Amino acid sequence: xxxNWGILVLFLLAGGLAAGAQSSExxxxxxxxxxxxxxxxxxxxxxxxxxxxxxxTPEEAFxxxxxxxxxxxxxxxxxxxxxxxxAYLLMQAFDLExxxxxxxxxxxxxxxxxxxxxxxxxxxxxxxxxxxGEEAVFMLGKFLELPEVQS
Amino acid sequence: xxxxxxxxxxxxxxxxxxxxxxxxxGGKLDNAxxxxxxxxNTTLLQEDKLAVWYETGLLNETLExxxxxxxxxxxxxxxxxxxxxxxxxxxxxxxxxxxxxxxLLANGLRRSATLGRFPAADFSxxxxxxxxxxxxVGWQQARFNASLAxxxxxxxxxxxxxxxxxxxxxxxxxxxxxxxxxxxxxxxxLIALLELEYPELIGGRDLLLAMxxxxxxxxxxKLPPTGGRLTTQYLGAGLRGTVAPALYCNFFTYLGTGSxxxxxxVPEYDGIASALAGASLRWFREDxxxxxxxxxxxxxxxxxxFAAFLEGNTDDMATAFQPISRPELAxxxxxxxxxxxxxxxxxxxxxxxxxxxxxKGLVFMRPTEAPVSDGRVDAASDALYLGSEADLVVRWRxxxxxxxxxSAGVFLPGSEAFSSTxxxxxxxxxxxxxxxx
Numbered sequence: 001x002x003x004n005w006g007i008l009v010l011f012l013l014a015g016g017l018a019a020g021a022q023s024s025e026x027x028x029x030x031x032x033x034x035x036x037x038x039x040x041x042x043x044x045x046x047x048x049x050x051x052x053x054x055x056x057t058p059e060e061a062f063x064x065x066x067x068x069x070x071x072x073x074x075x076x077x078x079x080x081x082x083x084x085x086x087a088y089l090l091m092q093a094f095d096l097e098x099x100x101x102x103x104x105x106x107x108x109x110x111x112x113x114x115x116x117x118x119x120x121x122x123x124x125x126x127x128x129x130x131x132x133g134e135e136a137v138f139m140l141g142k143f144l145e146l147p148e149v150q151s
Numbered sequence: 152x153x154x155x156x157x158x159x160x161x162x163x164x165x166x167x168x169x170x171x172x173x174x175x176x177g178g179k180l181d182n183a184x185x186x187x188x189x190x191x192n193t194t195l196l197q198e199d200k201l202a203v204w205y206e207t208g209l210l211n212e213t214l215e216x217x218x219x220x221x222x223x224x225x226x227x228x229x230x231x232x233x234x235x236x237x238x239x240x241x242x243x244x245x246x247x248x249x250x251x252x253x254x255l256l257a258n259g260l261r262r263s264a265t266l267g268r269f270p271a272a273d274f275s276x277x278x279x280x281x282x283x284x285x286x287x288v289g290w291q292q293a294r295f296n297a298s299l300a301x302x303x304x305x306x307x308x309x310x311x312x313x314x315x316x317x318x319x320x321x322x323x324x325x326x327x328x329x330x331x332x333x334x335x336x337x338x339x340x341l342i343a344l345l346e347l348e349y350p351e352l353i354g355g356r357d358l359l360l361a362m363x364x365x366x367x368x369x370x371x372x373k374l375p376p377t378g379g380r381l382t383t384q385y386l387g388a389g390l391r392g393t394v395a396p397a398l399y400c401n402f403f404t405y406l407g408t409g410s411x412x413x414x415x416x417v418p419e420y421d422g423i424a425s426a427l428a429g430a431s432l433r434w435f436r437e438d439x440x441x442x443x444x445x446x447x448x449x450x451x452x453x454x455x456x457f458a459a460f461l462e463g464n465t466d467d468m469a470t471a472f473q474p475i476s477r478p479e480l481a482x483x484x485x486x487x488x489x490x491x492x493x494x495x496x497x498x499x500x501x502x503x504x505x506x507x508x509x510x511k512g513l514v515f516m517r518p519t520e521a522p523v524s525d526g527r528v529d530a531a532s533d534a535l536y537l538g539s540e541a542d543l544v545v546r547w548r549x550x551x552x553x554x555x556x557x558s559a560g561v562f563l564p565g566s567e568a569f570s571s572t573x574x575x576x577x578x579x580x581x582x583x584x585x586x587x588x
Binding site for chain 1: 206552
């Protein structure tokens with residue numbers, strides 16, 4: 001298991017999530033994922049946005065996501081998440097402004113483009129490729145360092 | 152016909168790759184407007200380029216296919232010509248077509264291979280920086296990097312090449328309305344670049360070693376009457392790294408050898424022994440609005456017995472440096488890096504996150520009284536000072552997908568070196584807009 005403790009701690013602090021046993025267990029599970037699931041994606045973003053507490057589970061996060069009005073193109077909790085879907089959810093959660101195309105046609109494609117431009121995505125920044133858990137946590141850590149997000 | 156074959160091959164490759172899972176596509180629209188004033192003649196060059204690209208994984212993501220094709224529409228307009236000349240000639244091009252493989256081995260060695268049409272450059276960027284059709288392989292480790300690129304320029308279209316080394320190359324650029332430039336192919340040259348890099352080897356600085364060669368692939372029987380087959384080899388070395396906090400240095404040199412047709416009327420080839428050298432010092436402070444001050448010196452050897460710039464050697468060994476491609480040195484006056492010395496000082500600052508200003512001053516000299524690539528320099532003049540230039544560039548990126556750049560430059564020709572027609576200052580501007588989608 002390759003843990004990036006710096007990013008993890010940053011994530012936990014920035015999300016206002018106490019590093020309890022429950023959250024550590026969930027994060028451990030996410031980091032070991034070969035393909036990030038929709039509920040885990042929801043968990044990461046809602047936790048970073050401070051919308052869930054440390055006792056929440058990914059399943060609860062996925063249900064709560066509907067109340068936020070943010071769009072995640074996945075009907076089922078186990079659905080595989082693509083880089084674009086994750087980027088779009090992050091941009092909605094933190095109300096990040098994108099480029100001209102994102103403003104005209106907001107969605108996963110141009111959200112991924114925006115994060116790629118800001119060097120927040122892995123080297124392969126295709127909006128249509130699936131993410132693994134480690135990449136998702138890495139992206140989140142870098143995303144939370146953005147000045148617009150910190151302010 | 153060649154264009155159609157290339158387009159068809161490209162489409163077939165894309166269709167073959169569709170089952171790939173990690174794919175991406177996009178486009179880019181670039182506009183460049185360049186007004187200029189030279190010797191009382193006002194010109195305007197307007198160029199619009201639409202490019203689309205696609206990339207995908209192949210064979211279970213072990214290979215990656217990338218393709219980019221573009222369509223360019225240039226307008227050349229001379230306000231001073233008696234009849235306004237507005238003749239757009241559209242150019243189609245296959246900018247990029249690569250199949251790449253990369254493998255990380257257990258010992259930390261990363262091996263990579265790229266097959267197809269790819270951009271290639273030597274470590275200095277002054278010897279060769281253009282597109283090649285061929286193969287590039289690389290080996291990367293923490294303490295050692297190596298790359299070998301072998302390819303040809305023969306399949307590229309003439310408007311997209313910066314390779315013009317000989318009279319035969321120049322003859323390839325002649326075109327008529329019935330035989331447009333966009334249908335002509337670039338000079339057929341075989342080019343190989345081998346580079347070795349040893350990071351932080353000497354006092355924390357990177358050592359770079361390079362070998363390169365280029366060979367004219369033309370049939371000797373099909374050469375123009377006055378031209379020959381120019382063949383060159385290069386051996387280079389460079390050192391780059393920090394010399395003090397915030398101070399970065401870069402030194403490089405190339406020794407050039409080869410053979411070129413003598414200009415003496417006798418059909419024989421002379422040897423080449425030439426040199427290119429460069430040195431730069433850069434001071435960079437992120438905390439001072441990303442301020443960057445750089446002083447750069449470039450020297451490319453000349454040969455005083457050259458009667459003409461291309462293949463003009465008239466006596467013994469040719470000592471004029473023969474670069475393979477032609478980098479842009481400045482906005483207005485940008486001769487080929489041969490028989491040339493350039494001193495450049497620049498200052499760059501970023502007053503805002505998405506705004507950059509760059510001021511640049513250049514002084515151009517020639518080491519010998521022989522011709523330089525700009526034909527306006529008086530052949531009979533013995534002046535070594537060619538002129539000075541000042542450029543200002545403003546780059547602004549208001550959005551991640553929209554970039555703007557405005558450049559303006561003025562060149563003050565050396566009155567003793569330039570013919571009397573060209574003694575007035577020369578102005579040039581360039582407005583570039585780039586939009587990605």
